[in-house]
Amino acid sequence: MSSITQNTQIKLIARPQGAPTAELFKVETQPVPKIETGQFLVKQSHMSLDPAMLGWMSADRDSYIPPVELNDVMRSSGYAEVIESQHPDFAVGDSVTGMFGWQEYAVSNGQGINKVDPSLPADMVLSVLALPGLTATQGLLRMAQPKSGDTLVVTGAAGSVGSIVGQLAKAKGLRVIGVVGSDDKADWIVNILGFDGAINYKTDNLNEKLTELTPDGIDLFFENTGGPIQSLIFQRMNAHGQIIVCGMIADYTVAEPAPGPNWINIIKKRLTIQGFTMPDHFHEVPQILELLVPFVQKGQIQYRSHTLKGLTSAIGGLNLLFTGGNQGKLIVEL
C-alpha cells in the first residue's frame, strides 16, 4: 500500500468562448481514492494536450464524444505507471497509457488502458505510438489509398499528426507538400523530415506557391486545419482524388465556422471525401500499430515533442495549439 494521500486535479468549471483561458479551470486537492478488487491506481508522469480537448470542453452534445461535465476533472490521455493493483492483468510497475485526465493519480478498472513497453521514452510513446501516430496511420494508410508517385498535400504539417502523415507518405513514395504556420516549421519538415516542399500559410502567396509546388495537381489531401488554403487545395484536386478530413483547428476557436468550398468539384473531379475520428477505431489499435511500427523500426518516423513542466502548466499551455506556439507534440510532464 502506498503512502500517497493527496491528488492534485484540474477541473473544468466553465465553457470556452473561443480560445481556452485560465478562468475555465480550477485546481483542487482531493484524497487519493482507495482501490477495490478489479481496480488499480496509477501515477501519471506525462499528459498529452490535444486540439480536440477544446471540443470536449464545449457544451456540444452532438459530437462523437460527450462533453466534459462542469466540475469534472479535465479529460486527457496520458502515460502512467501502476503503483497499486488489485487487478489480475495489471501489476505494480507496468507502464500504461489511457484517459487519466488532468490529475496526478487515477484509479482505473483497465477499460481503455494499453500497456506499453517501459523501455520506450514516454514522450516517444505519446508523440508517435499513441494518438498522433494512430491517427496518421488510420487516416493515410487505412482510409486513403496512397500510391507511389502521387502528390499529397497535408495541412498542420509540422504538427504531431501532420508530421507523421507526411513521413509515412514519403516512405510510400509520394511527393509530399506540407502547409505550416512558420518558417522554422517549414525548414523542419523539408530539411529534417524530407518533405518535397512547404507552404507558410501566414506569409506565402498561397495560390502561387501551391501551383508551383504541385505542378501535376493534387491526388491526396490530408486536412488537419481548414483555413483559407482549403479552397485552393480543393481547386487543384485531380480526377478521382481523395480528401481525408482529420481536423479543422482553424474553426475550433471561432464563433462561425468558415464556409467550405463549393461542391461542384466533387462531381467534376469525382472526389472522395472522408471524415474520421479515432475513438471509432480504438478497438483496432493492434491492427493500426501493426502498420505503423515497421516504419518506426526502420527509422522512417522522426518526431519532436514540446514539453511543459508541471501539472498546472496545462492550463496556459493548451492555447499553444491554437496560436501555433507548439513545436511538435504538446506534452505536460508532471
Ligand SMILES: NC(=O)c1ccc[n+]([C@@H]2O[C@H](COP(=O)([O-])OP(=O)(O)OC[C@H]3O[C@@H](n4cnc5c(N)ncnc54)[C@H](OP(=O)(O)O)[C@@H]3O)[C@@H](O)[C@H]2O)c1
Ligand atoms: N480525427 C481525429 O481523430 C483526430 C485525432 C487527432 C488530431 N486530430 C486533429 O488533427 C489536427 C492536428 O492535431 P495535432 O494534435 O497534430 O496538433 P498539432 O498539429 O501538433 O498542433 C496544432 C497546430 O495547428 C496549427 N494551427 C492552429 N491554428 C491554426 C489555424 N487557424 N490555421 C491553420 N493551422 C492552425 C498550428 O500549427 P502552425 O504553426 O503550422 O499553424 C498548431 O501548432 C487538429 O485539427 C486535431 O483536432 C484529429
